[in-house]
């Protein structure tokens with residue numbers, strides 16, 4: 017009880033930051049926010065809330081875009097004050113370096129604290145907390161080379177919904193041949209659905225003989241609160257940045273086929289379509305103070321961004337290899353390349369300018385239609401299905417007459433189609449098309465969400481992927497840890513039915 021009294025708590029008022037994430041999902045409400053400062057406080061608090069049957073929602077930094085940290089009743093537990101511990105270690109057995117951190121530490125803080133090492137998960141939004149990124153199995157452009165968060169988690173300390181603290185080291189608890197994991201006296205039956213054979217952040221992880229740590233990673237906080245994390249690190253290497261332009265989308269895609277298996281594996285491979293290039297050029301002409309990009313080669317209809325790492329004197333080899341690949345793929349003369357930091361930053365800025373430019377368009381439309389929002393797909397499919405998915409998406413959208421732009425992680429066959437509705441009728445039409453694209457992706461063995469997760473906004477699409485049976489299997493795992501359904505209610509599935 018003494019510990020409970022020490023925990024910082026304050027009421028949540030209308031418009032409070034804890035009622036929103038970056039999706040700006042409306043309707044959030046909570047009575048209070050608790051701000052525990054360490055794992056002991058967190059454990060005591062959670063066990064108290066459970067005994068009182070009070071629902072609680074975990075808040076990292078609120079950068080999610082699926083409403084996953086938006087509370088609908090009960091209280092919020094914000095982990096922002098659990099951000100002090102950060103220490104570097106070396107694993108004697110493997111010789112690899114790893115970082116031990118509290119969940120409230122941000123990715124930017126991790127990046128800035130490391131000198132010759134880096135944490136390779138880069139979900140663009142560096143203000144995200146490491147706890148939030150583990151809970152959502154975040155990934156991004158660099159997952160092409162380094163995979164998603166899951167690959168980098170060495171161990172977790174988790175406060176379970178009843179307040180018990182569990183320490184899970186990768187490699188300790190596995191599912192047996194019946195698909196059961198025996199853990200802390202519980203028998204957990206892992207979901208039986210087949211995960212898509214592509215990058216995926218939808219639903220609980222499941223595969224034969226799986227490690228229990230993977231059940232928690234990407235669970236959107238429905239099974240427990242991640243209170244301490246150990247993640248592996250990599251050695252930093254110098255990189256060169258490139259943008260290759262093509263006069264035809266197909267040529268750009270052919271280039272990606274050559275780039276993927278290249279002997280120097282690119283750090284990432286990103287794509288932008290012709291509408292995206294036009295938007296960026298227009299913005300650069302209209303408002304050079306906010307975006308100043310060099311003139312693009314004539315007839316640029318598609319762009320591929322990629323970075324290549326090299327050992328200290330190896331820049332010439334990288335340039336030779338890329339030059340040859342580009343020549344063979346008939347890339348346009350005038351493609352960009354940089355290895356000095358200032359120029360590399362310019363290319364990075366160019367790459368990141370597109371989502372912001374799209375958001376700028378949406379803000380303009382919002383002046384007349386305040387409830388308008390962008391509809392961005394997060395679909396990925398297995399590589400061999402990418403061509404079909406892309407054609408289908410483009411044709412469906414072109415037939416609809418809706419304005420759209422596509423860009424993103426082509427290395428992972430994960431392109432975001434951003435629909436930009438000009439009025440409410442178009443918003444409705446866009447939502448219908450979104451559902452059609454999801455169904456097509458599932459038919460092709462893909463996922464509705466490769467990186468952003470399901471949260472509270474995409475329940476029906478998770479059901480499209482795994483069916484009612486799959487949702488019941490997720491519900492069953494949840495019930496094992498949280499029989500009262502108090503923690504992170506409403507993520508992944510409707511909490512109405514226990």
Ligand SMILES: Cc1cc2nc3c(=O)[nH]c(=O)nc-3n(C[C@H](O)[C@H](O)[C@H](O)COP(=O)(O)OP(=O)(O)OC[C@H]3O[C@@H](n4cnc5c(N)ncnc54)[C@H](O)[C@@H]3O)c2cc1C
Pocket residue numbers: 037038073074075076077078079080081084085095119138139140141143144145146147148149150151152153154155156157236237238240241242243467468504507
């Ligand atoms: C501009 C922009 C670009 C983005 N790009 C990408 C991208 O490329 N790839 C990508 O993957 N994501 C991307 N995101 C989404 C976002 O950054 C991630 O979802 C992030 O991982 C969430 O971290 P957070 O700390 O903000 O968590 P929150 O948004 O606060 O929470 C997200 C979920 O995690 C749970 N949670 C948080 N902390 C914990 C914890 N310690 N234990 C248990 N559960 C917890 C919450 O309850 C919630 O369910 C982007 C977001 C923005 C705004």
